[in-house]
Structures are given as C-alpha cells and as structure tokens.
Amino acid sequence: MIHQKTNEIIIETLAKYPHKVNVKLGKILRARGMTQGDLHRLTGLRIATINELVHFKKKSFTVAHLISIMIALRIWDIRELIEIEFDEEVVEYFKQERAVMKRGFTEDLEKTLQANVNRMNEGK
Template sequence: MIHLKTNDIVKELLEQFPHKVNVKLGSILKERGMTQGDLHRLTGLRVATINEFVHFKKNSLTVAHIVTIMIALRIWDLRELVEIEFDEEVIEYFKKEQTTMVAGFTQDLKKTAGENVARMNQSKVSV
C-alpha cells in the first residue's frame, strides 16, 4: 500500500518494477498461539498498528516498529517477518544492470538520477 503523500518518483518505481510483499506476521502469531493483543502487550504498539501490519494495510510502519516486533517475537532475520519478491523479468534486468555498474551507477541510472533531481527541484519551486 502506498501512502497518499508518496512522491511520484517512488510511485513510478514501484509500478515499473513489479514485486510482491509477503507479510508473515499473522501466520507467525497463529503458529505461536498468540493474538495481536498479546503482541500489543509485549511491544506497546497499538493493536490497530499491529492489525494493519498483519493485513499489510499499514503504510507508515517504521523501522522501530519492525525491530520492536522482531525483539518481542525473538526473530533475528527480517526475512522471517517480511519477504519481498520481484518478478523474474525484474530480477534478470537487475542482474544485467549490475554487470554494467561503475561506482554504483549504470548509464541509465545516472540519467535517471539527473532527471529525478530536476523533477524534485521543480516541485520545490512550484510549492
């Protein structure tokens, strides 16, 4: 889920590179015989925040929330809690791009960075 105030560059990147986010918190709680209320009592996070994360409706979850949940559930690998999968075409594209990177950039990424800076500066001026 994308926050309403997400900028256009982020939205375009998410659309351009298809992916799937698999939040496993609900199944972890079920496997352990725990409720969202139990996790609330362990973490101090609002039950609504936990519920939104379980159902992947929370668009402002912070690293502090994630780490707090990981501590409470004694999870040390983020992949146990959340998986992000890219389409095979995206993975192949990323692999190809990595072979042409110089100082972390491909020619296309350099061009994109320049265009994005111009867009961000333009949006600051028009505000």
C-alpha cells in the same frame, strides 16, 4: 511540494518494478498462539498498526516497528517476518544492470537520478 514529488517518484518506481511483499506476521502470531493484543502489549505498537501490518494494509512501516516486533517475537532474521520478491524479468534486468555499474550507477540509474533531482527542484 518536495514531499509530494518524492512520493510520486516512489509510487512510480514501485509500479515500474513489479514485486510481491509477503508479511508473515499473522501466520507467526497464529503459530505461536498469540493475539495482536499480546503483540501490542509486548511492543507498545498500536493494535491498529499491528492489524494493518498483519493484513498488509499499511504499505510503509518504520524500522523501529520491525525491530520491536522482531525483539518481541525473538526473530533474528527479518526474512522470517517479511519477504520481498521481484518478478523474474525485474531480477534479470537488475542482474544486467549490476554487471555494468560504474561508481555504483548504471546509465539507467544516472538518468533516473538526474530526472528525479530535476523533478524535486521544480518550482523552487
């Protein structure tokens, strides 16, 4: 039950703060004349996992996946592999929030934290 509630919180948070994710794996493989099968053999990752990453069908992946790919492709800056860009309104909001942070939290973050804790503890 807790897992389901945390997933709901994640989905709502992602929807609340519009962003774009650009996974560049397919472009990198094409530029280097490599196939997904080549990357599979270099990393041990399933071809299906690599394909999901290339086509951004897999919305979550592990740090181990990313690091394995970076090692295989000799990438040392994760921004070569993936970019995350927030809408301009979100960036401006984040800047305002950071300017008033106390102990790492803003008033909005304090409210969010308390609301999420309450949701996760429902039904315990």
